[in-house]
Amino acid sequence: MVGTNFFGGDFMDKATPRYIVEKLCKAGYDTYVAGGAVRDLLSGRTPDDEDIVTKATPEQIMELFKGHKITLAGTYFKVTFVDEIEVATFRKDRYEGLSDKQVCVTQADNIYEDLARRDLTINAMAFCQFSGEIVDPYRGRQDLKKRTIKFVGKPLDRIHEDPNRIIRACRFLAVIDGRFDSDTLYAMKAVSHYVRDHVKPERIYKEIMKTMKKARYASVFFNALHEIDALQYIFPSLDCCFYFDVHGQHHRESIITHSLLAGDNVSCKYPLQKLAAYLHDVGKPKSCVFNQQTQDVKFKGHSVDSEKLIIEELTNLKFPKRDIEYVATLARNHMSNFESEKSIRRLVNRLGDIRWKDLYRVKLADSKANIWKGAYPYNMVKEDFARVERALNVQSVNAFNELAIDGKTIMTECMLKPGPIIGKVKEHLLEAIIDNPELNTKETLIGMAQAFVLDNI
Secondary structure: OOOOOOOOOOOOOOOOHHHHHHHHHHOOOOEEEEOHHHHHHHOOOOOOOOOEEEOOOHHHHHHHOOOOOEEEEOOOOOEEEEOOEEEEEOEEEEEOOOOHHHEEEEEOOOHHHHHHOOOEHHHOOEEOOOOOOEEOOOOHHHHHHHOEEOEOOOHHHHHHHOOOHHHHHHHHHHHHOOEEOHHHHHHHHHOOOHHHHHOOHHHHHHHHHHHHHHOOOOHHHHHHHHHOOOHHHOOHHHHHHHOOOOOOOOOOOOHHHHHHHHHHOOOOOOHHHHHHHHHOOOOHHHHEEEEOOOOEEEEOOHHHHHHHHHHHHHHHOOOOHHHHHHHHHHHHOOOOOOOOHHHHHHHHHHHOOOOHHHHHHHHHHHHHOOOOOOOOOHHHHHHHHHHHHHHHOOOOOOOOOOOOOOHHHHHHHHOOOOOHHHHHHHHHHHHHHHHOHHHOOHHHHHHHHHHHHHHHO
16 A cells, blocks of 8 residues: 655656556566665654665666666665665665774665665664555664664674764764763774774764754764763864863853854754854863953964864865865954944954854854853844945945056056065055055055065065
8 A cells, every 4th residue: 555655745657756666566576665764754854865775686676766867876786876865775784893894785685685784773864655555673762762772783893894883872862962872882982093093084074064064953863972971072172172171261161162152053054154153262171361460361372373273184084175174264253343334344353264254153153152141132243244345335436455556557657577575565455444444546556665675675
């Protein structure tokens, strides 16, 4: 019989997930949607993907869906795509060591063997929309209801198969805002060093970004990694903040509390800004100076130290260069203010291609995370926006951060040869028009350039 419509929509003779499942089932092949899609459905979320698994072999799938676009992918175990929808034959894994290269994937006989290869109980469920059957051999529905993260079978076996599952478990903990099963927690603590020794940086990077995109309270992710002693291998600077219980005169909360609150205050729609908010103060332990006279601490230059640490650690994690520069720039400038039109123009010039609203979003999160001062009043936000509008809509022929003359003109008018002096002249002129955009005309800048050269050569 036809069961619940898992993905919605009416039956149509084309390659939709529902059509694929029903056609395979009617042909006598057990077929299910498995993994994250089932978890999301039972959580009340719209599934992100269609992880279709079936008893049919790739050859049988290709025969059944003649007339559709069929492609195969995979080196050792072929996965079929029907009109770009992935349809995987039941499979089972055999791991021969702590390495991705030592995994042997073979065809499984049934859905139970396929689910046994999954990492967490909440990901080891399958649903057949044709029969309405839900396969849940590891009580994943119960764990999902209790918001419990638990490995399938013996935790250490699952971790030995793929040590990256340590980080995945922490990610899913944050996504469902749950708790660890005691055996799972014990196992991860026992072998947390596997993250350092056996997980490729590229995979850690992907887990971090998935967490930023899916976990509203990603602080749970970082807290979990710290609890099992794995954060030190990913973000050592952030891990250090957990042990540095100093807050300074402008905060009542500790550095780590403030940092995690700040990140939680940025929407998952802005994953890199969210990450920047979590990391914006990682330079504070390094820059901390105790004043014996005032009995207070200061964090002079902490934004610069934060920038350096972020660049180093994101580079180690193989983040794209553009993303590294973006996150580091937001952290470097999080102390900048929007109090005057001149300061705003200088700030926008430093940001380069980064939108000022991106930084402002991080600054608002930073403000909300200050327990003492509280949230930034809405009327002040409106004032800031109005001030930015005035600062950026300058009445000038050219934009305030784009000189009205180029290097060739400077060389001609100042009788200079190519060299470092040209860059110094440009820098001098740019500083001038940031403060006074009305100076940004060709005639004015030529005169200023000539005067600067006379004074400095």
